[in-house]
Amino acid sequence: xxxxxxxxLMIIVGLxxxxxxxxxxxxxxxxxxxVFLYIALAISLPLLMQKTAPVPVTEDVQKLVxxxxxxxxxSKILATFDYDxxxxxxxxxxxxxxxxxxxxxxxxxxxxxxxxxxxxxxNQAIEEAMLDKTIAAKNLVYGVDYVNLGYQAGAExxxxxxGTEFKRMFPLDDRHIAYDSLPIMNDITNFxxxxxxxxxxxxxxxxxxxxxxxxxxxxxxxxxGNTAVQAPQVYPYLRSGQLTGLxxxxxxxxxxxxxxxxxxxxxxxxxxxxxxxxMVIAFIxxxxxxxxxxxxxxxx
Amino acid sequence: MRREIPLLIxxxxxxxxxxxxxxxxxxxxxAESIFGDWIAIVQAFAIWLGALNLMxxxxxxxxxxxEDAMYASIIIVCLLGTLAVGFYDGFTGGPQSSFRDTxxxxxxxxxxxxxxxxxxxxxxxxxxVASASYRAFRARSFEATLLLIAxxxxxxxxxxxxxxxxxxxxxxxxxxxxxxxxxxxPLTAGMTAIMIGIALGIMSSSxxxxxxxxxxxxxxxx
Numbered sequence: 001x002x003x004x005x006x007x008x009l010m011i012i013v014g015l016x017x018x019x020x021x022x023x024x025x026x027x028x029x030x031x032x033x034x035v036f037l038y039i040a041l042a043i044s045l046p047l048l049m050q051k052t053a054p055v056p057v058t059e060d061v062q063k064l065v066x067x068x069x070x071x072x073x074x075s076k077i078l079a080t081f082d083y084d085x086x087x088x089x090x091x092x093x094x095x096x097x098x099x100x101x102x103x104x105x106x107x108x109x110x111x112x113x114x115x116x117x118x119x120x121x122x123n124q125a126i127e128e129a130m131l132d133k134t135i136a137a138k139n140l141v142y143g144v145d146y147v148n149l150g151y152q153a154g155a156e157x158x159x160x161x162x163g164t165e166f167k168r169m170f171p172l173d174d175r176h177i178a179y180d181s182l183p184i185m186n187d188i189t190n191f192x193x194x195x196x197x198x199x200x201x202x203x204x205x206x207x208x209x210x211x212x213x214x215x216x217x218x219x220x221x222x223x224x225g226n227t228a229v230q231a232p233q234v235y236p237y238l239r240s241g242q243l244t245g246l247x248x249x250x251x252x253x254x255x256x257x258x259x260x261x262x263x264x265x266x267x268x269x270x271x272x273x274x275x276x277x278x279m280v281i282a283f284i285x286x287x288x289x290x291x292x293x294x295x296x297x298x299x300x
Numbered sequence: 301m302r303r304e305i306p307l308l309i310x311x312x313x314x315x316x317x318x319x320x321x322x323x324x325x326x327x328x329x330x331a332e333s334i335f336g337d338w339i340a341i342v343q344a345f346a347i348w349l350g351a352l353n354l355m356x357x358x359x360x361x362x363x364x365x366x367e368d369a370m371y372a373s374i375i376i377v378c379l380l381g382t383l384a385v386g387f388y389d390g391f392t393g394g395p396q397s398s399f400r401d402t403x404x405x406x407x408x409x410x411x412x413x414x415x416x417x418x419x420x421x422x423x424x425x426x427x428x429v430a431s432a433s434y435r436a437f438r439a440r441s442f443e444a445t446l447l448l449i450a451x452x453x454x455x456x457x458x459x460x461x462x463x464x465x466x467x468x469x470x471x472x473x474x475x476x477x478x479x480x481x482x483x484x485x486p487l488t489a490g491m492t493a494i495m496i497g498i499a500l501g502i503m504s505s506s507x508x509x510x511x512x513x514x515x516x517x518x519x520x521x522x
Binding site: 029030032035036038039040043053054055056058059060084085086087088089116117119120123124127148150152153154155157158160161164168169174175176177217228231232233235236238239248249250251270273274276277278279280281283284286287288291292 | 321329332333336337339340343344346347395396397398400401402407410411414415418419421422423426427429430431433434435436437438439440448451452455456458459460461463464473476480483484487488491492495
């Protein structure tokens with residue numbers, strides 16, 4: 001019922017854009033607050049419509065999935081959560097989908113963060129992944145199957161020190177358990193004992209630092225998920241092969257969920273993002289129509 | 301000596317990091333690890349310094365009864381409150397637990413106060429971007445038109461918007477592929493050029509700092 005009402009309202013909102021276009025052409029552009037209202041409706045109504053959008057899986061995402069598929073069960077994955085709640089709508093679905101994939105494929109997951117909020121975002125992703133019945137049935141044990149090393153200050157220098165010895169930066173995990181007492185960390189000294197690094201990043205320190213130090217200097221393999229704003233900065237590393245796959249923004253998250261067959265939040269959010277993009281494009285077109293008409297009148 | 305000692309530390313640390321990249325053996329590798337530990341410690345103290353500075357500025361505002369004293373008092377209450385809750389959870393949580401664990405009071409604050417507040421601040425960008433697109437994103441010049449066209453195709457191609465419009469005619473996601481092409485080639489080429497420029501700039505300013513030519517970071521002129 002809610003979905004149907006939201007759909008009808010969305011159609012009305014879409015049709016009302018014609019009136020906005022008419023006003024704009026007549027030289028009476030709408031107020032800023034009205035634009036805000038349209039955007040609010042374009043984001044909230046599609047969420048109520050509970051629809052998904054068909055996303056094609058791009059090469060960048062498929063590369064990451066292929067790299068993960070190639071890892072045997074028991075592989076050691078370092079998952080680094082370098083973001084805060086502001087970027088969570090884009091990155092959290094990627095984190096949750098990744099955790100589900102990792103646990104279902106029996107990977108050993110070592111979580112850490114170069115942002116203070118990162119380990120808590122990781123906890124939320126793990127918690128949500130654990131709700132999956134298949135994963136819950138595995139009875140995964142903290143410290144054996146997964147661990148949260150917590151946050152360490154020092155940004156890229158933390159990565160640099162981890163290149164020599166993880167224990168140097170994380171003598172205790174997030175729960176104050178000694179590094180040597182964690183069975184999962186028993187045979188891990190540095191990056192040479194890690195099979196894959198998965199980085200979720202919203203800025204600095206983030207993917208660029210992991211590539212420049214862990215990949216380039218210590219030979220690790222790294223895939224990443226970035227916010228749409230940050231993704232363009234890491235494209236050169238993707239093309240050069242230094243980065244093994246990239247999930248860029250909400251669409252990257254939705255593609256990842258589709259590729260690993262784990263429908264999650266990104267698959268729903270992408271529909272809202274699609275409608276809001278359509279709204280912004282409509283405003284750009286209307287703004288430019290008004291601009292050209294005004295210029296023509298001035299010339300005349 | 302107030303200037304010479306910091307300059308000496310900068311020079312030694314800079315040289316150690318530069319050399320150890322190429323010669324990661326004794327003594328440079330060891331020195332690099334030690335400096336790395338120091339940086340982590342200094343940055344951890346910097347967080348405290350930032351918090352204390354925030355307290356100082358806020359208390360001053362309240363003491364002088366400035367216009368935004370009310371907001372300053374909210375900052376102090378929130379800062380101390382969060383700190384107290386974190387410490388309480390840390391001390392009462394048992395030997396193998398964290399204040400960040402699910403179900404702690406700190407986790408509740410994080411999930412239901414901090415997360416919505418920061419998300420709201422960030423989400424406001426969407427409204428400003430839309431408003432700016434309507435009022436300022438115009439094809440005024442050749443460069444602006446190029447940007448407009450690229451933005452148009454990337455915005456419509458990175459989500460399945462245009463491909464859905466094309467669906468009755470073909471199943472091939474042409475627009476998605478075109479947006480991917482823009483990201484893979486023109487964007488990567490531009491970003492690479494910018495990154496090379498930035499790297500060269502960083503290298504030259506790093507050399508100036510290591511050699512003591514640039515001294516603005518210790519309060520002096522270049």
